[in-house]
Amino acid sequence: MNKTELVGSAAAILTTTAFIPQVWQIWRTRHTKDISLGMYAAFTTGVALWLIYGVMLMSWPIIIANSITTCLAGVVLVMKIRFG
Numbered sequence: 001m002n003k004t005e006l007v008g009s010a011a012a013i014l015t016t017t018a019f020i021p022q023v024w025q026i027w028r029t030r031h032t033k034d035i036s037l038g039m040y041a042a043f044t045t046g047v048a049l050w051l052i053y054g055v056m057l058m059s060w061p062i063i064i065a066n067s068i069t070t071c072l073a074g075v076v077l078v079m080k081i082r083f084g
Contacts (some may be wrong), residue, residue, distance in 0.1 A: 005061070012065030019072035023079075032080045040080055044073040 001009070026032055047070045054062030 008024050008061050016065050016068045016072070019069060019076065023072055023075050025077045026076060026083070030079075031084045035076070035080050037077075039081050040073060040077045044070065046069045047073055057065050 026035075047066050051063065051066035051070055054060075054066055
């Protein structure tokens with residue numbers, strides 16, 4: 001793995017796993033009052049577009065990271081809508 005791939009992989013791991021505590025917190029407490037619906041809607045859409053971009057480039061690090069992040073952000077978005 002070259003330096004560029006190492007930096008990209010580290011960034012992908014950190015930005016993707018950063019959502020796990022938020023998903024867990026919401027799942028556990030069912031509290032979403034302080035989360036912005038607009039921000040999560042825009043963010044989830046943006047990450048989905050990054051996923052499409054990765055597919056168009058056939059870039060596996062982009063595809064894998066944004067697939068997972070889209071799912072995690074989507075879960076937060078769904079819970080925000082469901083739990084209010």
